[in-house]
Amino acid sequence: MTRRPPPAKKVWTWRSRALRGLVYQLIAVLAVGLGVWWLASNTMHNMQVRGIQSGFDFLGRPAGFDIGESLYEFDSGQPYWRAFLIGLTNTLRVALIGIVLSTLLGTLLGVGRFSRNALVRGLCYAYVEFVRNVPVLLQLLMWYVFFAEVLPTAADAWTFGPLFLSKGGLSFPIPIWEAGHLWGVSGLLAGAVLAFAYRRWSFRTFEATGQPRSLFWVPLAVFVLVGVLGWAAGGAPAHFNSPVKGEFSIEQGGSLTPEFLAVVLGLSIYTAAFIAEVVRAGIQSVVRGQGEAAAALGLSPGQSMRLVRLPQALRVIIPPLTNQYLNLTKNSSLAVAIGYPEVVSIATTSLNQTGRAVECISIVMLVYLTTSLTTSFFMNWYNRRAAIKER
Amino acid sequence: MAFSQLRLAAAAAATLAALLAMPAYAGKTLDAVKSRGQVVCGVSTGLAGFSQADSSGKWSGLDVDVCRALAAAVLNDPEKVKYVPLSAPQRFTALQSGEVDVLPRNTTFTLTRDASLGLSVTTVNYYDGQGFMVPVKTKIKSAKLLKGQTVCVQSGTTTEKNLADFSKANNLNIKPVVFDKLEAANAAYFSGRCIAYTTDASGLASIRAKEAKDPKEHLVLPELISKEPLGPMVRRGDDEWFAIVKWVLYGMLEAEEYGVTQANVDQMKASSPDPVVMRLLGGGNEDTGKLLGLEKDWMARAIKAVGNYGESFERNVGSKSALNLPRGLNNLWNKGGLMYAYPVR
Numbered sequence: 057m058t059r060r061p062p063p064a065k066k067v068w069t070w071r072s073r074a075l076r077g078l079v080y081q082l083i084a085v086l087a088v089g090l091g092v093w094w095l096a097s098n099t100m101h102n103m104q105v106r107g108i109q110s111g112f113d114f115l116g117r118p119a120g121f122d123i124g125e126s127l128y129e130f131d132s133g134q135p136y137w138r139a140f141l142i143g144l145t146n147t148l149r150v151a152l153i154g155i156v157l158s159t160l161l162g163t164l165l166g167v168g169r170f171s172r173n174a175l176v177r178g179l180c181y182a183y184v185e186f187v188r189n190v191p192v193l194l195q196l197l198m199w200y201v202f203f204a205e206v207l208p209t210a211a212d213a214w215t216f217g218p219l220f221l222s223k224g225g226l227s228f229p230i231p232i233w234e235a236g237h238l239w240g241v242s243g244l245l246a247g248a249v250l251a252f253a254y255r256r257w258s259f260r261t262f263e264a265t266g267q268p269r270s271l272f273w274v275p276l277a278v279f280v281l282v283g284v285l286g287w288a289a290g291g292a293p294a295h296f297n298s299p300v301k302g303e304f305s306i307e308q309g310g311s312l313t314p315e316f317l318a319v320v321l322g323l324s325i326y327t328a329a330f331i332a333e334v335v336r337a338g339i340q341s342v343v344r345g346q347g348e349a350a351a352a353l354g355l356s357p358g359q360s361m362r363l364v365r366l367p368q369a370l371r372v373i374i375p376p377l378t379n380q381y382l383n384l385t386k387n388s389s390l391a392v393a394i395g396y397p398e399v400v401s402i403a404t405t406s407l408n409q410t411g412r413a414v415e416c417i418s419i420v421m422l423v424y425l426t427t428s429l430t431t432s433f434f435m436n437w438y439n440r441r442a443a444i445k446e447r
Numbered sequence: 448m449a450f451s452q453l454r455l456a457a458a459a460a461a462t463l464a465a466l467l468a469m470p471a472y473a474g475k476t477l478d479a480v481k482s483r484g485q486v487v488c489g490v491s492t493g494l495a496g497f498s499q500a501d502s503s504g505k506w507s508g509l510d511v512d513v514c515r516a517l518a519a520a521v522l523n524d525p526e527k528v529k530y531v532p533l534s535a536p537q538r539f540t541a542l543q544s545g546e547v548d549v550l551p552r553n554t555t556f557t558l559t560r561d562a563s564l565g566l567s568v569t570t571v572n573y574y575d576g577q578g579f580m581v582p583v584k585t586k587i588k589s590a591k592l593l594k595g596q597t598v599c600v601q602s603g604t605t606t607e608k609n610l611a612d613f614s615k616a617n618n619l620n621i622k623p624v625v626f627d628k629l630e631a632a633n634a635a636y637f638s639g640r641c642i643a644y645t646t647d648a649s650g651l652a653s654i655r656a657k658e659a660k661d662p663k664e665h666l667v668l669p670e671l672i673s674k675e676p677l678g679p680m681v682r683r684g685d686d687e688w689f690a691i692v693k694w695v696l697y698g699m700l701e702a703e704e705y706g707v708t709q710a711n712v713d714q715m716k717a718s719s720p721d722p723v724v725m726r727l728l729g730g731g732n733e734d735t736g737k738l739l740g741l742e743k744d745w746m747a748r749a750i751k752a753v754g755n756y757g758e759s760f761e762r763n764v765g766s767k768s769a770l771n772l773p774r775g776l777n778n779l780w781n782k783g784g785l786m787y788a789y790p791v792r
Binding site: 103105106107108109120121122123124125131132133201203204205209223224304305307313314315392393394395397401404405407408409410411413 | 535536543559587595604612615621626631635638640642683
């Protein structure tokens with residue numbers, strides 16, 4: 057290969073290309089800056105003229121409204137910024153769980169499109185085509201109607217062992233924290249370390265000798281076993297705060313509200329359809345020869361998928377997958393329609409209590425921008441790791 | 448794009464539009480209404496008795512009558528109104544931005560709203576209070592028994608705050624389920640998601656009458672947990688328009704007090720011996736309309752269009768309507784209520 061000539065040194069004369077380029081860029085930056093400044097100053101001026109009070113000082117004032125569900129205690133006497141924080145955690149809770157569920161479901165569906173079983177293939181195809189062509193808001197409303205209309209009232213809730221499913225949502229027992237649990241937690245931590253060490257060791261052995269060793273089931277067993285041992289060592293504490301049927305509702309225990317369940321289910325199922333397509337495209341992008349080579353080496357179709365084709369497909373999958381994660385996070389703002397108190401819902405309420413429309417909307421924009429950029433950052437990092445390392 | 452996103456985008460756009468428009472509005476609303484030939488009225492998205500469109504798109508209700516009376520007084524035609532249905536979170540932005548001229552939208556007057564939104568409260572056209580509705584079969588007879596229960600609420604209202612105060616004061620730990628739209632809140636309550644529904648008592652009566660499969664299966668609890676004076680709001684800084692809206696409402700009350708009705712208004716205007724009535728209707732020599740920048744017979748037109756306050760009340764929310772609400776606080780001051788008009792003179 058011939059080497060390219062080094063780029064010509066830039067000449068800074070009045071008629072040079074370099075100078076013109078710089079001037080154009082400066083003009084563009086100046087114009088954008090001026091536009092933003094004009095919007096902002098005009099906004100402030102007009103609000104002042106009309107006697108509309110503005111500023112973010114309201115964030116420190118007591119919110120004065122309650123929030124139906126939150127990860128930690130919230131009381132109407134606490135300030136607005138805490139209310140926004142609860143909205144944010146509720147959004148993130150939906151986004152994180154949704155991302156995990158939709159990735160699992162989407163990968164299964166995407167891989168299912170290559171199944172040798174025609175029924176599985178057909179079902180996966182039908183799922184994708186049906187789900188991704190129905191608007192997500194309708195799906196959320198459908199799930200919510202399902203929870204609100206189809207499920208029984210609390211008085212005759214469906215009971216599955218210690219679980220109750222009713223219009224009030226899913227209630228389940230939560231363990232009561234005791235000193236003995238500390239042993240259990242330490243056991244789990246120790247198990248995780250051991251499992252990780254075993255996995256590394258078996259991977260090294262495999263690379264050195266070609267002897268395949270379990271990379272998943274044995275470490276999992278180690279993890280669980282050591283955890284259980286630790287729990288037993290702590291005296292096996294097993295006191296639960298179990299839900300009980302009250303007069304009008306299921307009381308005690310932990311619970312997931314129907315709003316939360318509808319949002320998580322709706323978003324996961326919707327996004328999974330897109331992820332399935334991303335996964336399918338990724339797998340198809342791996343050249344046929346790779347699968348054939350794997351077969352020639354005697355790998356089963358499952359092993360071929362897991363060890364040869366999927367890892368190579370990841371390179372193609374990750375960038376569009378990031379988009380789907382971002383979509384899921386942003387779509388969670390639709391939850392306001394079914395009464396889930398995420399950040400948009402909190403902002404709407406605050407906006408109305410205080411009348412600070414510009415401020416509340418900018419907070420919402422900032423929240424989504426920050427979460428999206430953070431997600432992108434992590435996914436880009438992961439992408440660099442999964443990319444081909446040219447040596 | 449789905450509607451809640453659209454709504455947010457619309458609110459943002461409206462705010463932005465409001466902020467981009469350069470001139471302030473002082474004193475311009477009346478001119479704008481006259482040159483446009485239309486009063487633009489912000490109303491609810493559908494609350495029976497207050498503002499609701501029927502199957503043919505014709506609006507009616509106590510709040511709608513304010514719009515019609517205004518259009519009749521200013522433009523001599525009660526039909527010259529453009530109704531803009533607004534959700535609770537949208538309403539103030541719509542008025543601030545000049546999208547609507549007046550906001551009779553069962554809106555509670557509070558200090559924050561009067562002092563910090565760039566808006567002014569005119570005068571009350573319905574005295575209300577927040578209440579609770581529960582299904583009869585729960586056998587709940589008092590709001591104090593709602594300990595730890597879920598209650599459905601519409602967002603963007605004073606209701607959420609009152610509920611939190613009531614819950615705190617009585618140590619009830621009520622869990623609100625907050626919906627963006629009235630329709631969604633109604634649906635959630637009637638499907639049984641919440642044990643109770645809370646909003647203004649008049650709203651509860653309206654929802655029970657119009658939305659419940661069987662109104663008898665739902666009970667409005669006796670406690671009222673707040674004062675909710677409802678009435679039209681206007682933009683601040685346009686005192687002329689502010690006065691017109693206020694005095695059209697006072698005029699309707701004054702008409703009831705002096706026995707002027709939709710049926711007898713022409714005859715009263717021609718031949719009433721009472722100087723108060725003559726002043727109100729512009730039948731004599733005194734021209735009250737001129738002071739407001741309106742025609743002499745401004746109030747006679749308004750009453751011909753919607754009747755006096757009592758007639759409007761009975762037709763929309765009172766005994767002649769499905770809501771069948773008692774006059775209560777909304778009776779005239781000399782009949783045991785709070786409705787007291789300043790003298791039209």
